[in-house]
Every structure is written in C-alpha cells, then in structure tokens.
Amino acid sequence: MLCHTAMDRTAQLARHWATHGCPVVIHLDRRAGDAALATLTAALQDLPNIRFSRRSACEWGTFGLVHATIDAATQMLADFPQVTHVFLASGSCLPIRPVRALQDHLAAHPDTDFIESVTTADVGWTVGGLSTERFTLRFPFSWRRNRRLFDGYVALQRALGFRRRIPEGLTPHLGSQWWCLTRKSLDAILNHPMRPTYDRYFKRVWIPDESYFQTLIRQVSTRIESRSLTLSKFDYQGRPHVFYDDHLHLLRQTDAFVARKIWHDADLLYRTFLTPDGDRASRIAPSPGKINRLFAKAVERRLKGRPGLFMQSRFPTKGRGGNRSAAPYGLFEGFDEIFEDFRPWLAQTIEARVHGHLFAFDHVEYASGESVFKGGLADSAALRDYNPRSFLTSLIWNTRGETQCFQFGPTDEQDITPFLAGDPNANIFLITGAFAVPLWRSGRTAAEVRPEAARLQKIEAEFLKLLAAPDTKARVRTWSLAEFVENPAEPLQQLVDDLNPRAPHRSGTLPRLVNLVGFSSFLQDLRNQGMQPVLMGDFPTDAELAPPEQPFARPQIVR
Template identity: 60%
Template sequence: MTVGIVLLVHTALNRAEQVARHWTNAGCPVVIHVDKNVSGPVYRAFEKSLSDNRMVLFSKRHRCEWGTWGIVAASQSASEMMLAEFADVRHVYLASGSCLPLRPVQELIDYLAARPRTDFIESATTADVPWTVGGLDHERFTLRFPFSWKNSRFLFDRYVELQRRLGIKRKIPAGLVPHMGSQWWCLTRQTLSAILQDPERTHYDRYFKRVWIPDESYYQTLARLYSSNIESRSLTLSKFDFQGKPHIFYDDHLQLLRRSDCFVARKIWPHANRLYQAFLSDTSGSMKKTEPNPGKIDRIFAKAVDRRTQGRPGLYMQSRFPNYGWENGITSNPYSMFQGFTELFENFEDWLSKTTGSRVHGHIFAPERVEFADGQTLINGALCDSAKHRDYAPEAFLTSLIWNTRGERQCFQFGPEDNQKVNELIARDPNAQISVITGAWAVPLFKSNRNFADLRKEAARLQQIESAHLDVLRAQYAKARIRIWSMAEFVEAPMEPIQTIIDEIAPASQRRLTEVPTMVDLTGFGQFLQNLKNQGMHPYLMGDFPVEPGQINMQKPARKPYLVR
C-alpha cells in the first residue's frame, strides 16, 4: 500500500514536473490536474514531458478560479482517477504545483501506514475558526455567490447586499453541519470514496457550487459524515498573512522549513533553486523523524505579521505610511521641546546640554533655517538645515530626526514664530516632553529697539499663535508629558520646575541643581507690558506680571538692627 498524490497545477509547470518525478521515484502515483486557463500548446508540451512516466496521469481539466467551484471539481476528477487507476493507494494526498516535499517521501508513507484509518483534514465549525477574512463566515453557507470575488468584485458585493436586504437565506442540506479548514488534505481511500460515491453527491455538489470558497468547506464538511477518525490538521505547512494571502517561501527560508518538521510546504517561489535542490535531493533524511509541528515556527510568523502591519515605532516608509492614528508609535525615542526658555535664560542651550548630556538644538522649525546643535548644517540621516526642505513635510522631518538619532536624547526650542504644523503631532506623541513658559516671546520684543506701534502689532500676532498652540496642548487627544507655566509664575520660582524637567531628561544623574542658568535682565519688562495694555493690546499669557515702580533707583529704607541674645 502506498500514498497517491493529486497535484493541482496552473503555473510553473517545470517545477510541477520536477516535484511529480520526485513523488513517483519514491513509489507514489501522481494524478495531475492542469487548470483549463493554461493554453493548449503549453498543456500538451507539459503532458508530453511526463509521458515517459507511467505513474503520472492527467485528469479531466476544469477552469479554476479562486473562491469558485472549479477547484473542487478539479480535485474530484483527479481523485476519481486516482482511486480507479491505482488500487494499492491507501491515502490520497492533495497538493498543488507549488508544494514542495520537505522530508523524504518514505517517511510520509511510513507515517500514514502507521495510521491506516486516520484522515488528516482541518475541519472546524464556523464558530471555531479565527481565520475567516472579509466578514463572511456562516453567511458563506446561507447566501449564494454566483459572481467571482476577484474578477467581479462589484457584482459580488452588490449581490451580497441585495440578499441581506431581502433576507434571503439558503437551506443547508439535511444532515450537514458546515465545517471549514485548509483545502490541503490527506484522506483515506475509504473516506474519499464514500464522499465521491455518495448517492446524495449531486445534491451536495449543487449546494456547494454556490458556497463561497467551497474548496475550504466541501471535503471538510462531508468528511465528518464518513470518517471514523479525523485528525483536524493538515500535513501541509501553509501560512497566511493578515489579509488571508498565503506566505511565499524563498531560499532564505531553508532553515525555517527544516525546523517545521512538516512533510510538505506551500507556497514555494518557483525560482527558489536552493529550496528545490535541498529538499528534492535529500534522500538521507536530514530532518528528524518527528511529528510534524508547524507550531514551532508560528511565533516567527506572528512576529513577521506584526512587523508588516505595524512596522517599527517611529519608522515611516513609502510602502507603509500609516493612516492617522494608526501609527505604531509616532516617534522612536523620547525627546524634549522647550518653549520660552531661550528667551528667558542666557545660553540656555549650552547649559542644558552640559547638565543633561543631551543633544540640544536651537529652533529647528525656525523660518530662516534649521538651527541644529553646534551650528551643524547636516545631521544624521542626511537631514540638512534647509527650511524649504523641512517645510515640505515638517512632521516627517521631526520623526526622521528622532529616528536617525536613536540612543541620544534630542532637545529643541520652539516658539510662535516657528512652523506650527507639527504642533498636533507632538501633542499626540507619548515620547514628547513639552515644557512651555507662556508669554516669554515678549522678552525679545521688549529688548528690541523698534517702533512701539510695530511691537504692539507683532505682540498681538505672536500671542494669537501661542494661544492656538496652547489649545492644541490642552486638547483631549494630547498624550505628551506637558507642563505649562505662565512667565510670571515661572520667574517667581524657577528652580523647582527646572529640576523636574532635568530629572525626566536625565533620571540617572539623581542630583539636585545648585543653580539655574542666568536669567535675562527683566528690569522694565512689567512697564513694557503695561504700555501694551495702554495701547489696547492685552498681553494675558504672561500672567500677573508686576509693574515696576517709576523710580527704579529709589533708595531702600535702612533695615532696623536687632539683637540676638
């Protein structure tokens, strides 16, 4: 007794010939079904190439299309020929032309010989399968599907909608409980012949011809009527991605396929010469004679699916640019944005870099140029200081900067004069640490020697921009670590907020600051704000900043002496 192989072929006929000879060399007869979509001359040439092998037969051809009845009809015709022509066949193994035996064929023969009455077919009810894609599980058995999902998608979808709207439901044949599973099965002669010779076969076939993807349910359902011992699993290694498309194995998957201990794998790339050479010439049995266990590599496939669907945090590419809110991490590393600090403190960037060891940039979104740290014009990832290039995609510029400098904390300055298009992205980013001193933009205006009318107009513009930015930072969707102080509040006690910021940036230091950077001279700043108010512009973002007395050099009263006993 031996194993018969049914091959469904539609492309890469040279590889199908190679695999068919491999099966027959081990004593397994092969019946090949060639898709009717293959042209006549190509089919005849393929048939002629195997005419010297008496253990290879060709069955009646059917037109096969994914999700339609043709694939089931093809397997029926080939299986009937197998059972009729090869009486010594105990099990029939369904495979495709892109399937590749991974272990010596004799191991498969011995394995099935030890289980003469066991059918290996994945068979589970619709409530128990997690792999249905497209929203059709039980409905595939209760609706009609006369149109091709691939070639007539519009008609397919509209007809499904129409049936749902009209409440049309097909009656499942009496005695059948719909089951689903992989189309690649290995059935005993007894079970397969019972399915093909069933008196009700015409009735069953008529029903399944309008089921969606019947090759995943026809044998899986009918085997439950006749099999005395079903192993609900496939002996073929077949992996699918999140879209329900099969994974393709290439040359660099050689060791992965060996680790699976499976007998057969699909889909193999036709040009994977290394795989075909390694497995079709391996008669010594380099794989261990163990139970097939595709679960050993499931973890690798799960990681591959996660990498494909989610990518790496903070990495964007043309082939997978995420929809809004679908990012697997907006940026790759924590970073800090400071607003108002360089205006309020002298040499703040140098002080922060020395204190935290971070790379501290200036205003990287400044209108004139990107102010990289240390006056650089080019930084990691070939990011240049051109404002024009940066403003083409400012959000991408920021994510690229963080990605290309992984492992090093990035800090940069921001203000109302900078490009504001990144505000929402930064506010949504959990990696962002945002520290804002509101109203500090008024200090450079105070220090400038410009006409007061111009200062008033500019102050109103900057305050409007910063107010809009604060609305973004306080929005419900904001996930960054955000701290906001008014200028008056911060100037009153700067040490504590700066210490908090430093502790977050460089937690390993764990040391208390003994001094803060030198604050700019704010003498007369309160009067400047009062002048703005007097001119009709209300600078409310600075907080309650006191107006200094008119006589600044007024002599302070002498302190009364006191005695300490």
C-alpha cells in the same frame, strides 16, 4: 497536484513524488494554455505513475478549484487501486521532510483523515467580513474580476434579508484547502448519494475549496484529525506567506511534511529538500511553537512596524497604534527666549543633543549649525515641510541611543503640532507667553509689535488647547512666564529629572536669565494699545524682579 504556473517547478515536484513511490495526478488550470500542458507532458512522459486529469478553469474563490480537485481525485482512485491515502498539493507545495517519513506516518494512522475542519462558530481566522454568510448568501460573481458586482449583490441580499437554505444534515465547516484523506473517506464523498445536491449548493458558496471537503468529511469519516500536514501561513489580510531561501532554517523546525507557498526561484530550498532522502538536517526535533511565534511576530510587525520607522515598504496607519517615534525626545518652548545660554547649558546638563528651532520658517536649525544631519536630512525648510511627521520621526530614528531636544514656538511651522501632541515619546516643556520677550527686546514700540504679539498669542493658545485635549499622549509640563521667572530653579530641576532621571550628577549652575526689568511696562503698553496679553500670567512689577540667588538643586535633609 493543482497547478497553474511555473511548469519547470511543477515537473520537478511531480518527479520527486513519483520516483518515491507516490502516484501523481496533475490538474493543470485550463487558463494556463495548451503550451504549458505540452511542456509538462514532455517533461514527465517517462514516468508511468503520473496522470493528467480533465482540465477546468480555476479562479480563486469559485467552485472551479473544487471541481478540479474532484476530477483529479476521481482519476486517482480509478487508476491507482493500491493508493491508501490521497494528499492534495499544489505546484508550489514543497516536501520538506522525506517522502518515506510521510508514508510511514500515514501507515501508522491507516484510518485517520488529516483535514482541518472546524465550525463557523469556532473559527476565528476568516478575513473579509464573511464567515457564516459565505454559506447563507449567493456568490455568482467573481470577487477579483467583478468586485463592484460582488459587493453590490452581497449588499442587496443583506438588505432584502435573503438567506439560503443549507442542505438538510449539513453543518458548515471551514479549514485549510490542503488535506490528506483516506481512500475510504474520499470515495465515500465522491460517491455520496446526496453529492449532486451538495455540489449545487457549494457552487454558490464563497471560497468553497475551504469548506466543501471540510464539511462533507464530517458525513463519512470515522476518525478526523483536524489539522493539515501542510505548513501554510497567512498574513493579516488573508494572503499566504511566501517562503524564500532564507527560510531554510525555519522550515527545518516544522513538524509538517509539506510547505507552501515556495517561491519558484528559491533554488536553495529546492536543492535542499528534493534529494533522494530528503533534507537530513530536517531530522532535528521539530519546534512548531517557535514557528507560530515567529509568524505572529511578523504579523504584528507588519501591522505596527518598528516604533518610529516610516519607510516606503510599510507606512503605518494611525488606527493600528504603536508609538509614533522611536525614542523619547524633548521639546522646549519659551526657554530660548528667556535664557541667554539655554542650549549649551541643557546639552551639558542632560548629555543630549540640543537643536535650535527644527521647524523654523526659513531653515532647519540643527545643533552646531550642520547643514546635513544624520540620515541625509537636509536643513531645507521646503523638504521638511513636505512631510513634517516623517522628517521628525526620521531624525529620532537616525539618532537612537542619543536624546534629541529642540526648540519650538509660535513663530515656527505648526503643521507638526497634532503629531507632537499624540506622540507618547514627546516630552513637552512650555513657558506660556515667553514669545513676547523677543518682541520687547527688539526695541520697537508696543504699537508696532501689537499685531505680531496678538498673532503669536493666538497660535500659542491653539497649541495649548491641543495639548489639553483628552487624547493627548505627550508628557506635557507648562508654566506661565510669571510663574517661571518667580522660581526658575524648580522647573529646570523637573525637566532635567524627566529627560535624564539617571544622570550621575546635577549641575549647580543655572542658565543666565534675561534681565526682564521693564517687561511688565511693555505688557501694560500692549494693553493700552488694545491687546490683552493673557498667557504671561500675573507678571511681577519691576520692583519685584530683583533676582535672588537660586540654588539649582532642591534642599535635601542629610542624616
């Protein structure tokens, strides 16, 4: 057992092994201090089949872990001649099946070494960019304590083309640190005539505890089963998953005999498995495939999360993909400006919650005028603008199951526009040039509103340019103002079909269109003042604006 912390759990585990007929040799990390050794010795002094090996410092990624394992294994073979197999464990490794079951399994395979051992060309789980290079470069500096020296020395060796010579006859292999070897194979490794050469070489290999025994076993073993009897899972950064009390049912389904890492305060797990006969419930048929699928799903969720959920424990990065919001939603630009009652009409037609301008400069315009929306979202513009992306994704997440729609325009805050363009859940419906209608209806002259009209046109043009970019993922439908007012029924039918394609009925009425007679003269006045209104399209003259009655639904053939 390799131990360095939680002496109470170490003593509990060692006693469990020892009282079930398994001699134990404990290596306590020298960095743990003498007080820890005294505590552990006092707790286990009544057990004659427990020994303590010579102590050395065990720092992650260094040869100290291999040195500690060699010392403990040497003492095990010397002090307990009846031992047939040696099982390497840590102070956080918990037996999850009866010890008797492990003993029977090893007795049925007396000549088999259970150790994960694959060549660097075949292994695909190394994390950190060093696979073959861990054997061909030198690593004299600690990765954890001297990161800059570590990285700098690696870069220097690469620049100089330095390459270590691998000892003749060795083919580097990698695998889990936790193995179970036969006495014969372990003795052959410890007494190999080339061991001094191998030790000198592996002292400058990176993370040698995952390669020393995994490589040398290929020199001496007659039968290798390349798998570990210990369940150990790692996340996408190469750090081990920790098992807690709520993993009890999961651990009962594994075909492994030991699991790591167990949280030292997981009292339920220790009470359940450290019983005289082990956990009886663990005798159900194991399902390791299910466990592997669960961990694969956990890694995926850790990387991508749940679509649309942004939280303090997992803030996703753009490069890891996934939808940006939790559900489809609609954005409408220009509709409020040209219809008198667009919001209530839309809410009734597609059965959605229709907000006003969520990104208005002064405050958030929630539907029905709420000051605080679901999830505690206030109508404060300052709070919203602190992180517009999180504001919108929180709103969509908090209302899953209900379609959300809101108004947008060049008079709103524009920081959210890159997010909108890149969100595949965004349905954007845009009438270009409609921003000029409220300016016309304000009663001010063209000369007075010309600077504002030019500013708004520039903002809307930038938004249109963003929506036309190749990497835009939002679903976008645009109409010029002239195109829309010519036949508003068809675009309205399209947006209803897009947002609610399974609606049981279609409304036969249209929202009331603003009377635009005189608007074309306003546009001409803007031109006369020196501004070129280009986003409105070829707007019809007053004579062409006689509003015909437009049926809402498309004509259909009835057989």
